[in-house]
Amino acid sequence: MLKIYHVPGTRSLRVIWLCEELGLDYEAITVDFSTEWRMRPEWLAMNPVGKVPVMTDGDLKLFESGAMVQYILGHYGNGRLEPVHNTRDHALFLQWCWFAEATFARPLGEIVNHRRALDEAHQSEVAISEMQDRAWLCVKAVDEALASCDYLVANEFTAADIMTGYSIFLVTRFVPRELPTHIGAYWERISARPAWQRALAQ
Ligand SMILES: N[C@@H](CCC(=O)N[C@@H](CS)C(=O)NCC(=O)O)C(=O)O
Structure with missing residues (x-):
């Protein structure tokens, strides 16, 4: 298991x-x-x-x-929650999965690390705000990608939405700004999924 x-x-x-x-x-x-x-x-x-x-x-x-x-x-998975391998959609799927962790979650994780590792006197609001700005570029990129579709790849829910959804969850916790329209609606949509609700309750 x-x-x-x-x-x-x-x-x-x-x-x-x-x-x-x-x-x-x-x-x-x-x-x-x-x-x-x-x-x-x-x-x-x-x-x-x-x-x-x-x-x-x-x-x-x-x-x-x-x-x-x-x-x-x-x-x-038996083919569920990802496009067929070696297709254009699968390439886009891989891109969003990697983007979610390597680019999007990175500054958000560093905000958490900064706050945890340093006592308050040594924390830098300038550094934190710079990391929030970096994360916000990713928010805008996802928002733009969702302007004419409900999900990131092939307009179907895939594991790329799970990878990205967790990064958006971090945004809602560590960047005190309102999500733009498309990504805001997307986050409402995917965070209403029973599977996410069950994961959160663990
Ligand atoms: N790229 C790794 C990142 C793992 C990571 O940063 N985990 C965080 C919790 S979400 C952690 O353990 N942070 C503690 C630390 O960095 O000291 C992954 O996706 O698993």
């Missing part, structure tokens, strides 16, 4: 959301998010940089949320 090492509010939500959408059996194991706990040799053996999530399937261990999503689609 898939075991997902989970901390509420973190990227493990992507993996749980996907399992819920696909109706897969999985075990969510909630772990401690303190730096002390994550930097213990036992956890570093699970994730070499001491982050979450981690997912195991038998003796396979993965420590990148996007890789977990692609592995689950490949092994248990």
Whole structure:
């Protein structure tokens, strides 16, 4: 069975959301998010940089949320929630999946890290605002992509919406600005999905 090492509010939500959408059996194991706990040799053996999530399937261990999503689609998806491989739509699907983590979630994660790692006297509102601006460029890119469609790829809900949806969730928590029209409606649409609601409740 898939075991997902989970901390509420973190990227493990992507993996749980996907399992819920696909109706897969999985075990969510909630772990401690303190730096002390994550930097213990036992956890570093699970994730070499001491982050979450981690997912195991038998003796396979993965420590990148996007890789977990692609592995689950490949092994248990039966073609659901992704376009046919080696098509133009699949290329766009890969682009949005990577964009969601490598470009969009990056400044948002750094806002969280900045606030957690530094005491208040050393936190820089200028640095945080710069990271929020970087995230906002991504918000605008997603907004524009959704101007004439309901979902990012082939106008159907796919795992690219799960990857991106989690990044938008971070925006709603760490960037105090109102989402533009299209991405705002999209977030309402995808966050109303029962599978996301069940993931959030874990
Ligand atoms: N690219 C990694 C990022 C993992 C990551 O940054 N996880 C956050 C929680 S969502 C974390 O563990 N942060 C603690 C830290 O960086 O110290 C992924 O997608 O799994």
